[in-house]
Amino acid sequence: MKLVLLPGTADWADRLMADVPGLTVLTPTPEALRTADAAYGVLPAELLAATTRLRWLQAQQAGPPPGFYYPELVAHPLIVTNMRATYTDHVAEHTLALILSLTRGLPRYLQDQARAEWNPDWDPASVVPLSEATALVIGVGAVGAEIGRLLSAFGTTVIGVDARRAEAPGFSAVHPAETLNTQLAAADLVILTVPHTPDTEGMVDARFLKQCRRSAFFVNVGRGPTVRLDDLDAALAAGELRGAALDVYEIEPLPADHPLWHRPNVVLTPHVAGAGPHADERRYAVLVENCRRFVAGQDLINVVDKTQWF
Structure with a gap:
């Protein structure tokens, strides 16, 4: 051969x-x-x-x-x-880091750190306890399943949506893909891990985001072309989401003039979730x-x- x-x-x-x-x-x-x-x-x-x-x-x-x-x-x-x-563990752990940074309010503290400013926020509403949250994992393949398993260890209620899978450890339920729109309204964390396919390209658009809770965090560690970045930015600007974290982008590198760089409630990493030994x-x-x-x-x-x- x-x-x-x-x-x-x-x-x-x-x-x-x-x-x-x-x-x-x-x-x-x-x-x-x-x-x-x-x-x-x-x-x-x-x-x-x-x-x-x-x-x-x-x-x-x-x-x-x-x-x-x-x-x-x-x-x-x-x-x-x-x-x-081949790098499920690396991506899942990176995803948890992104989620924890959002739910614990780290973006604002990192901004304060850059300015050497001491601004503790003791408002209970500034933190989202994972033990009281519901996470929706869209795409329960190897990575999505591991993210759900890790979140369940925090006491998070984890539900999934997947075209091929019916159950996974740590998930309270995995629903068929056609039920996605009905699941979005239940989630405090919307986590996207789906591959880029003809069906998933641009799936996260203005219509998708309007179905999310205004208090929800959105996380994408799947593939960049699945999310319309301008629609995501518009949703954040309008207060339709509490915040977002991205490791992958519709355009890579993300253009230096894109407004997402400067959103105070957004965490961006440069497509490195798979990095590790x-x-x-x-x-x-x-x-x-x-x-x-x-x-x-x-x-x-x-x-x-x-x-x-x-």
Whole structure:
């Protein structure tokens, strides 16, 4: 079996061939693409057109970058697999940090710290106790499920909405995706973890946000194109949300002149929720396992529904 390591991927050629008997790893030359059975990385349309035997593409990420899926790739008979669940713990812990910063009022204290100002706020209403809150997790995949499990340890009532999953540890209920609009009004925390797909692009817009409680916090650690940033900013400006925290953005980097940078009730991190130790080794573990399975003619793990991009 011949695997092409596409540009921008780790140099794992020697290691893979040592770990997977029967595997030959190629650099992405025109001849290699013509004879390759599999590829790892991002495969643009012009490279896909140069292949003749390709049957499997392993993505480098759980949610590949915009443009990874395109009509020719979706129509092609090759199987796509991804890196889901390789940094679940990192993203879930980052999400809890964002949530706690909002519910404990840390944004204002960080602003005070930058000005060396001492302004304690003892108003009980300035804090949202997680033990009395209801969290709605939209997308109960590996990351969403772990966020819900961690929140439940604080005594938070956790409900979920997911197109594929019916239950998860720590959740009081997981509802079908079509019930989302009826669940929003119950949530003090609205946490978005869904992948970017044709169905989720722009799902959080002005209409969505008007269905949330005015006292709710909104958090997005899924994919940036799912949230219309201008609509989110307008909702915050109008007092339709209590605050928000984002790690991913409709446009990345977030433009320096975007008003979200300066909202006092917003926490922004630059798409780093997945940062943490062991990421490369975890990705390698998925790749080598799928290489072994592919050589042996076995079913692959982390197979993607290409029409849905996840």
